[in-house]
Amino acid sequence: MPKERQRPKILKSVTYKSQTDHGALYVTITYKTRQKPFEVFVALGYADPCTKAWIEALSRSISVGLRYGVPPVVYVQQLYGIACVPVPDSHYGGFIKSPADAIAQVLQEFISGGSDGNIDLYGNQTERPATG
Secondary structure, eight states, X not given: XXXXXXXXXXXXXXXXXXXXXXXXXXXXXXXXXXXXXXXXXXXXXXXXXXXXXXHHHHHHHHHHHHHTTOOHHHHHHHHTTOOSSOEEOTTTSXXXXXXXXXXXXXXXXXXXXXXXXXXXXXXXXXSSOOOO
């Protein structure tokens, strides 16, 4: 069984804001380096309690996986494109299809170092993140 990375006392973090059909979604990623995010915390604006609960469960699951060494691109590949009600994405010009899709897009942007020089869902260099 893989060994869990112990949480350092202090980690850097970055928070992204995305607009979803459920309101504003804030994704905070803690990390030591961009290639190794440590945790993901997600807060959703004006959603019902059940939706907020599954978002919290998803973010906890991602965090556990990251601590056990699951590459973040695995989460991008699995969550990218999950749809409920698409919302136009003013940042990239595509759509944010659901809170899960927004998390995938944020993780992709984070691990690829932002909007200059990105890596697509399969590790290939692209001009900007792939949107659907």
